[in-house]
Amino acid sequence: MKTARILNGAWQKSAAEMSYEIPPLWHTLQTQQTLELPVVNLHVNGEVKAVEAANDTPLLWALRDLLGLTGTKFGCGIAQCGACTVHVDGKPVRSCVVPIGSIGERAITTIEGIGATPPGRKVQQAWLHLEVIQCGYCQSGQIMSAAALLAGKPDPSDADIDAAMAGNICRCGTYVRIREAIKKAARSA
Template identity: 90%
Template sequence: MVNLHINGEVKAVDAANDTPLLWALRDVLGLTGTKFGCGIAQCGACTVHLDGKPIRSCVVPIGSIGERAITTIEAIGATPPGRRIQQAWLDLEVIQCGYCQSGQIMSAAALLANKPDPDDAAIDAAMAGNICRCGTYVRIRAAIRKAARSA
């Protein structure tokens, strides 16, 4: 049993310490907004925040997290950068199939929290780990800029 601090609540997870956070969130706690894409930190679909920093939850064992705060897509709208990113995503209709977008939004929200007015290089650096097979990248870039301006 591992206690995790998720979206402001403490959740007891009945799984081994080496269980990646992704599967604890999805299969044990039913927080299915965080997505499985590759399992090896190559696609970013599983991105969540650990103390505000983006991590790939498919490779982070729950036993390594301790009391650090986990934020998932279900709660990112409660943060000002997260809310602005979500709104910009809708305003510019970024999304197509949407499967990667939880991860995209988590990476983008972390970027804005850390760098309120990112340039193209900063956007590339923060977002290049998130694959979108539908090819929504052009709009992701525009939406991050829009969200930054709306601060």
């Protein structure tokens, strides 16, 4: 498990490499220990990651802003669009409404890690083969929902696809290809 101190060092190295001025405010803040936040251990893509944030912090913001896993996207903040979909113990959840304090040691899988699972890899390949993606912003969530669908239903019907995917909005309108690609992924070995 990585410790906060090492990561801090890594940040300072990055800043130095980019010849960024480190603003004086941050120096001050680093030495102030006025607020004690809980350390929450998250099991993300097979690694344990510590974040310091209140228990009610949605997983989305812990992943994006505290762990730098920006592949998971913010779309609505109220579980209406599915852009933030990740897996917790293999089940798709909207990470914008899942508090980090509620997850415990359950396994979190994000778009950065889904390619390591057979359904995730098949979905990614089908997505590229049928050129599903346009702007791509919603596609992390689409791929996570599709991978979860195939993990539970290897040969989904159109109704299964509707049920599993209706929570994921695509503003570019890639739905026709999403449906085709799920079927293609299901057929692939």
